[in-house]
Amino acid sequence: MNRHGAGEPVSAFQSCETASYSPGVTRVRIDESVTVIPARHLWKSYHKELDCHDGVKTVEEMALHGCRSLRRVIMRGVEVVERNAFNSCTALMYVECDKLERIGRHAFCNCKSLTSINLPSAKIVEDGHSLVVQP
DSSP, X not given: OOTTSSSSOOOTTTTOTXXXXXXXXOEXXXXXXXXXXXXXXXXXXXXXXXXXXXXXXXXXXXXXXXXXXXXXXXXXXXOEEOTTTTTTOTTOOEEEOTTOOEEOTTTTTTOTTOOEEEOTTOOEESSTTTTOOOO
């Protein structure tokens, strides 16, 4: 059993070396079999939208760090967003996460365009810097 409590996490990007470098792909829809978006797997990608099904529970550290084209994230079932997961996603404007319980340090830091984030279930923010926008 892994730290997420359900066997080994399934990666949508296992053995996929070009997940971050597909400039023609603007929208990513996470497959139903995936429960975890692994660390650094979409790091600095060019995608504009991320749509997770309700079974995705965790976005690991730096999973989408530096995705400067990312504008919209829908992750209704995600419960944990680890540290730096969306750090420096400077175009990110909208985040929907209905079941988010834990937000890691600097998770949305430097998301300068962020105008809307839905956090109805957020219980734990690891420190006061999770949503900081640096000038």
